[in-house]
Each structure stands twice: as structure tokens, then as C-alpha cells.
Amino acid sequence: MVLSAILKEGSAYLKEKKVEEPRLCAEIILAHLLNLRRIDLYLYPEKEVAERERVLFKRLLTRRGQGEPLQYLTGEVTFCGLIFRVRRGVFIPRPETELLVQAAVDKISGLPGKKRILEVGTGCGAIGLALANRQFYCLATPISDAEILLIDKSLPAVRTARENRRRLRIISNRVRIQQEDFSAFAGRTGKKFEVIVSNPPYVPLTERRNLSKEVRREPEKALFGGPDGLNFIRILITESRRILAAGGYLIFEIGYGQAERIISLLEKAGFKLDKVIKDLAGIDRVVVCQKHGSA
Ligand SMILES: C[S@@+](CC[C@H](N)C(=O)[O-])C[C@H]1O[C@@H](n2cnc3c(N)ncnc32)[C@H](O)[C@@H]1O
Known part of the structure; x- marks a missing residue:
């Protein structure tokens, strides 16, 4: 069978399974599998595809049809113009x-x-590796003397982050990556940080059944922040207050409809709100705040 025929068949299968953008999805999977660019699928429509690759393509299509995110199938995602490895978990x-x-x-x-x-x-x-990448390659942002520490309590996450650090050729003694639970880390570190960034788990548990089947394939601990979505954010605010240097910044992502409650938590904890940034959909998405005082 040739490329164009396989693609047609694959895209019809995904359409039947009600996958969004079935044609694009089939193209991305096939190009990834054959190690081609998407444009090559159109430049060489008559190229023969071996039986083994057809079988693999079908397997990937089945997983996609069952709701597995495309990024887990290709193992890649583009973020801030960089290609990151991702995997299940x-x-x-x-x-x-x-x-x-x-x-x-x-x-x-x-x-x-x-x-x-x-x-x-x-x-x-x-986030951390995109910052580190700018640190080394973008002269317009003079953050070259920064020391960066990335933590996560999940081992698969830490392993993947280390793999990405290697792939992006980021020097490991400038960007350290450790498996840590944040509360435990904050309790024992003697260090102070000038900036803390986080995209914490913030989805309320009550939203679970409204999530797409793709999102439900992602790790629960990365998504859910307890009944109101703010469990981890409360910890983030309290512990960050403790380990931020005076005048330091806490910058973190929030979910739909959470801004007001979070601003009130921040004020009670002794932070000064700098700004709330909206995303392209007009939703309050990123909070920037500064630690008050001299300690
Ligand atoms: C929403 S994901 C964000 C991942 C990444 N920063 C991004 O934006 O793609 C939240 C991450 O927080 C981690 N996490 C959850 N609870 C944690 C804790 N107590 N201590 C450290 N990391 C935690 C999860 O394992 C997950 O990788």
C-alpha cells in the first residue's frame, strides 16, 4: 500500500472514532512513525509502506482512537519553541x-x-528548561547568572526532565533536577530563592467527569488539587512564603474562576499581588506576586 492510501484509511478510522482533527492526527502519527516530515506525505504520495510499518501505524491509531493523547504516541511536545520528550505518567x-x-x-x-x-x-x-534555555541562548534576557532547581515528587517526571535536560544540552550543574515532595523540601532546605515558579495541580476533583478522555489519561497527581482545586496552591503559597528571599517573586498558573480566592489567600499570607495575566481565551491564568517585608 502507498502513503496516500494508508493516510486516507487512517484518517477515516479516526473520524469514525470521533477523534478531533482526524486527518491531521493521522498525518502526524504516520510522519512520526516513518521519520518523515508531514510535507513528505504530500511530496511522495506513491511511496510504498512496508507491512511492518502498516501494522505499527494501525496500533498507534487504535491507541489514539481509544483516547490516548497524540503527544504520548509521538513522545514529543513543542513548548516555547523547544521539543520536549513526554511519556505516559x-x-x-x-x-x-x-x-x-x-x-x-x-x-x-x-x-x-x-x-x-x-x-x-x-x-x-x-518551564524550568525553557527558562534555562533562554538563560544560555537569548542574550536579550540577561539571566545568565541564575541557578535553577527543578523538583517534582514523581519519579517518571524527574527522569523525563533529566532526559530533556540532556537532549537540550543544558549544563546539569546550572540546572539541577531532584525528586522531592515540595512540603518536605521546603521544610528542610536552608536556601532562599529569588523566584519560585509553578504550574501546580489545580483542577477541582468535581471537574473529573467533565474532562476529555485524553486529559484523563494524564497522571492524577499532576491534575487534581483536591475538592476545590486549591489544596496544592495553599501549600505552594505557605511554603513559598517561607523559602522566598525578601522581595522575591512567586509566579504560578491557576485555573478557571480561581483568581479571586487565590488573591485573598496571597494577601493573608503576606504577598503583594503584582499582576494576573489572562490567556488567549481571556481567562485569568498566571499570578505574579511578591513577598513583602525583609525576611
Ligand atoms: C500540572 S503538572 C505541571 C508539570 C509542568 N510544570 C508543566 O507545566 O508541564 C504538576 C506537577 O506537579 C507535580 N507535583 C504534584 N504534587 C507535588 C508535590 N507535593 N511536590 C512536588 N511536585 C508535585 C506533579 O507530579 C506534576 O508533575
Whole structure:
């Protein structure tokens, strides 16, 4: 069978399974499998595809049809213009989180002196490694003297983040990656950080059944923040207050309709709200706040 025929068949199968954008999805899977660019599928429609590859393609289509996210099938996601490895058991970075990276770069660039940056719940390392990448390659953002620590309590996440650090050729003694539970870490670290960033688990448990079957394939601990979605955010605020340097910034992502309650938690904890950034859909998405006082 030739490329064009296989593609037609695959896209019809995904359409029948009610997968969104079935043609695009089939193209991405096939191109990934054959190690081609998507454009090659159109440049060489008559190229023969071996039986073994057809079988593999069918297997991947079946998994996609059953609701497995495309990124787990290809093992890749693009974030901040960089390609990250992802796999089952590890959260898939979302485009709106790029806003958080930009907000962090802005704040880090404006801080005087040495900067220590902590990312809480790094997953595949997207936020922290994107920051590190800018640190080394983007001269317009002078954060080259920063020390970056990425933590996550999930071992698959930590392993994937380390793999991404290697693939992106980021020097490991400038960007450390550790398996840690945030509360335990905050309780014992003697260090202070100038900036803490996080995309915490913030989905309320009550939303579980409204999530798409793709999202439900992602790890629960990465998604859910207890009954109201704020369990981890409460810990993030309290513990960050403890380990931030005076005047340091806490920058984190939030969910739909959570801004007001979070601002009130921040004020009670002694933070000054700097800004709330909306995403492209107009939803409050990233909170930037600063620790008050001198301790
Ligand atoms: C929403 S995901 C974000 C992953 C990544 N930062 C991103 O944006 O793609 C939340 C991450 O927090 C981690 N996590 C959850 N509870 C944690 C805890 N108590 N301590 C450290 N990490 C935690 C999860 O394992 C998960 O990787």
C-alpha cells in the first residue's frame, strides 16, 4: 500500500472514532512513525509502506482512537519553541503555560545580583528548561547568572526532565533536577530563592467527569488539587512564603474562576499581588506576586 492510501484509511478510522482533527492526527502519527516530515506525505504520495510499518501505524491509531493523547504516541511536545520528550505518567505541557515562562523571564531579568530559581512540580521540565534555555541562548534576557532547581515528587517526571535536560544540552550543574515532595523540601532546605515558579495541580476533583478522555489519561497527581482545586496552591503559597528571599517573586498558573480566592489567600499570607495575566481565551491564568517585608 502507498502513503496516500494508508493516510486516507487512517484518517477515516479516526473520524469514525470521533477523534478531533482526524486527518491531521493521522498525518502526524504516520510522519512520526516513518521519520518523515508531514510535507513528505504530500511530496511522495506513491511511496510504498512496508507491512511492518502498516501494522505499527494501525496500533498507534487504535491507541489514539481509544483516547490516548497524540503527544504520548509521538513522545514529543513543542513548548516555547523547544521539543520536549513526554511519556505516559508525565503531564503534557500546555501552550498557555508559555505565558508563565515569559512572566518569569521578565521578573528574573529585572532582579539585581545572583538569582536562585525554583520550579515546583516540573513534570517533563518544560518551564524550568525553557527558562534555562533562554538563560544560555537569548542574550536579550540577561539571566545568565541564575541557578535553577527543578523538583517534582514523581519519579517518571524527574527522569523525563533529566532526559530533556540532556537532549537540550543544558549544563546539569546550572540546572539541577531532584525528586522531592515540595512540603518536605521546603521544610528542610536552608536556601532562599529569588523566584519560585509553578504550574501546580489545580483542577477541582468535581471537574473529573467533565474532562476529555485524553486529559484523563494524564497522571492524577499532576491534575487534581483536591475538592476545590486549591489544596496544592495553599501549600505552594505557605511554603513559598517561607523559602522566598525578601522581595522575591512567586509566579504560578491557576485555573478557571480561581483568581479571586487565590488573591485573598496571597494577601493573608503576606504577598503583594503584582499582576494576573489572562490567556488567549481571556481567562485569568498566571499570578505574579511578591513577598513583602525583609525576611
Ligand atoms: C500540572 S503538572 C505541571 C508539570 C509542568 N510544570 C508543566 O507545566 O508541564 C504538576 C506537577 O506537579 C507535580 N507535583 C504534584 N504534587 C507535588 C508535590 N507535593 N511536590 C512536588 N511536585 C508535585 C506533579 O507530579 C506534576 O508533575
